[in-house]
Structures are given as C-alpha cells and as structure tokens.
Amino acid sequence: MNLIVHHWDTDGITSAALLVRALKLDEFTNMTAPIGEFRFDGRIWEAIEKAERLYVLDFNVPGEVEKVKVPTLFIDHHTQPRIGNPLVEQINPSLNGEYWPANSLVVSEHFGIWNAWSALGVVGDIGEKAFELEGVRKLLDREGLPREGALRLVELIDSNYITMDRGAVEEAVYVLLGHDVRELLEYEPWVRKAEAIREAIEEAVSSAEERNGFAIAHFESPFNIISKVARKLVWELGYxxxxxxxxxxxGKGQLYFRISGEEAERINMGEVIERIKALGTNAGGKREVLGCVCGRDKIEDALKIVEEYLR
Incomplete structure (x- = not known):
C-alpha cells in the first residue's frame, strides 16, 4: 500500500495530488493528522505498519519520521534537521539554506510536474505575495485561473480544515484529482463550508468592542477562525x-492577540507569550502574534495578562 501523510491546508493537499499524478499511483491511501496537531496519531501509525511505501508531504514532523520502519519519501520546505533514519529520503531545500515559499513547488521541481496545483500551494501559504512570482502567474494563466479565482479556490480548499473536518481534508485530494480546477469554484460542499465560515467571521468581527484603539472580540464557534478574525480587525479595519x-x-478555549507593526515596537510579545505559558497553557507566536489554546477555565487569566498591554 502507498500511504501519503500530508498537511491539512491547501499546500499539503496540492502536494499530495501532485505526487499521485507524478507517480501515476492507481492505488493509494492519504491521511492527515488531527487538525492542529503536528504528530502521527494512532490511526496514522496503524496505517504505516501496513504500508509498503510512505510519503510525508508538507508536514514538519522530523521526530516522527525518524521512527518510521518503512521506505519513506519526506518532502518538505520548513526548517528542520537532517533525518538520520536510513529508510528515509529527505527532500528539503531548507537543508541547503534555501527558502521555498510552498511545498507544492518542491514536489513539482522534484518530479518535473507543473500545473495549477503547483501555484495554488504558493497562494495558500503566502497569499497575495504569491502573485509577485512570475512562475505562479504563468501557471495560473496557463490554466485560465485569474488571481481572484486562485484566492477563492484556496479559501474553498482550506474550508475543510477550518471547519475541523479531517475526513473532508483527506477527500479533497481525490476531489482535486477528479476535477478541472475551474470547476471546483462551484464545488458545492466546499462552497457551503466557505459561506458558513464567512458568516461566522463576520459575526465575530461585529461583536468586537473598542478599547484604547484595540478591538476585543468574544465569541463561540467550532470553526478554527480565530486568526482570521484578528487579521480582519487589524489589517482591514485598522485597529x-x-x-x-x-x-x-x-471544548477548549482559544485566545489570539495580534498587533500592528507600530504596536510591536511598544509591546514585547515574547514577554506576553512567556507569561501566558506560565499559566500552563499551550501558547506560542512571533513578534506581532500570540496564539493560545487552553482549558476554558484559564481563558480569563490569560485575558487579564493581555489586557495589561492594552493601556
């Protein structure tokens, strides 16, 4: 059995479709991990035990790949250490100090297969910046897919993981393989999901209150939209x-804190992250962003720490 384990977003899904097309795989099983978790769960390990050949795509889990006991092709573009497992062939430009914006490009380069999927992975990972790349524009033009269509298609594909539908993420590889990309702009299951996500985002944004130029929004949703709500408030509405x-x-609580570039000069986000981690939460981020997942009972304590920085 050929087993493909891939990331849950557009780049991971297009990478899997490219690999299937490049190798002309008639029979394969594809899986994604529990959404949001960078690990192989029991379901994946059980499948690996039965696999004759494993492919890991756009899923930055070098620790897991070190443990596999079947021949494996590990294609990625994230920064990671070299794999010591002799059963693993590791293809990753970052090992040579190169930055590639999407894994779909690495797969395309490795196998010499280029189509709209190659470009969509880039649009999925870096958004509007993808259209600054001539190669991306040419691939989309060749397929008759304009900029708006590419952005919309990424929104549709990503709707599967944003709604936390692991089965639909895995099915998306077959959907890509079975349709012309332009047809997918009207693919009803994805269109319905994307509309539900948009409504949830708008409702969350409309609930926001303003304090000292900062927006504070409380809502409850089973969808993983918290970062999109924050981006809209800061990038589009100017908070x-x-x-x-x-x-x-x-069943858990999420807190997301995004600041503008100007505020990043004033607020030490690293300090905020460490203070919230000390509460026993799963928190991380970068210069302008903090994300936290924790028990619902710890959200108020985390919020009090963040509010200190809004003054």
Missing amino acids: RGAVVINGNFQ
Missing part, C-alpha cells in the same frame, strides 16, 4: 491590535 477569544472551540 492598533485585536484580542480575540473563542470561548468554546472543540
């Missing part, structure tokens, strides 16, 4: 920053 709380995400 100095946004504190977004999903009080019931799959």
Whole structure:
C-alpha cells in the first residue's frame, strides 16, 4: 500500500495530488493528522505498519519520521534537521539554506510536474505575495485561473480544515484529482463550508468592542477562525491590535492577540507569550502574534495578562 501523510491546508493537499499524478499511483491511501496537531496519531501509525511505501508531504514532523520502519519519501520546505533514519529520503531545500515559499513547488521541481496545483500551494501559504512570482502567474494563466479565482479556490480548499473536518481534508485530494480546477469554484460542499465560515467571521468581527484603539472580540464557534478574525480587525479595519477569544472551540478555549507593526515596537510579545505559558497553557507566536489554546477555565487569566498591554 502507498500511504501519503500530508498537511491539512491547501499546500499539503496540492502536494499530495501532485505526487499521485507524478507517480501515476492507481492505488493509494492519504491521511492527515488531527487538525492542529503536528504528530502521527494512532490511526496514522496503524496505517504505516501496513504500508509498503510512505510519503510525508508538507508536514514538519522530523521526530516522527525518524521512527518510521518503512521506505519513506519526506518532502518538505520548513526548517528542520537532517533525518538520520536510513529508510528515509529527505527532500528539503531548507537543508541547503534555501527558502521555498510552498511545498507544492518542491514536489513539482522534484518530479518535473507543473500545473495549477503547483501555484495554488504558493497562494495558500503566502497569499497575495504569491502573485509577485512570475512562475505562479504563468501557471495560473496557463490554466485560465485569474488571481481572484486562485484566492477563492484556496479559501474553498482550506474550508475543510477550518471547519475541523479531517475526513473532508483527506477527500479533497481525490476531489482535486477528479476535477478541472475551474470547476471546483462551484464545488458545492466546499462552497457551503466557505459561506458558513464567512458568516461566522463576520459575526465575530461585529461583536468586537473598542478599547484604547484595540478591538476585543468574544465569541463561540467550532470553526478554527480565530486568526482570521484578528487579521480582519487589524489589517482591514485598522485597529492598533485585536484580542480575540473563542470561548468554546472543540471544548477548549482559544485566545489570539495580534498587533500592528507600530504596536510591536511598544509591546514585547515574547514577554506576553512567556507569561501566558506560565499559566500552563499551550501558547506560542512571533513578534506581532500570540496564539493560545487552553482549558476554558484559564481563558480569563490569560485575558487579564493581555489586557495589561492594552493601556
């Protein structure tokens, strides 16, 4: 059995479709991990035990790949260490100090297969910046897919993981393989999901209150939209920053804190992250972003820490 384990977003899904097409695989099983978790769960390990050949695509889990006991092709573009497992062939430009914006490009280069999927992976990972790349524009033009269509298609494909539908993420590879990309703009299951996500985002944004130029939004949703709500508040509506709380995400609490570039000069986000981690939460981020998942009972304590920085 050929087993493909891939990331749940557009880049992971297009990478899997490219690999299937390049190798002309008539029979394969594809899986994604529990959405949001960078690990192989029991379901994946059980499938690996039965596999004759494993492919891991756009899924930055070098620790897991080190443990596999079947011949494996590991194609990625994220920064990671070299794999010591002799059963693993590791293809990753970052090992040579190169930056590639999407895994779909690495797969395309490795196998010499180029189509709209190659470009969509880039649009999925870096958004509008993808259209600054001549190669991306040419691939989309060749397929008759304009910029708006590419962005919309990424929105549709990503709707599967944003709604936390693991089965639909896995099915998306077959959907890509079975349709012309332009047909997928009208693919009803994805269109319905994307509309539900848009409505949830708009509802969350409309709930926001303003404090000292910052937006604070509380909502409850089973969808993983918290970062999109924060981006809309800061990037589109112009707030100095946004504190977004999903009080019931799959039974847990989520807090997301995004600030503008100007505020990043004033607020030490690393300090905020460490203080929230000290509460026993799963928190991380970068210069302008903090994300936290924790028990619903810890959200208020995390929020109090963030509010200190809004003054």
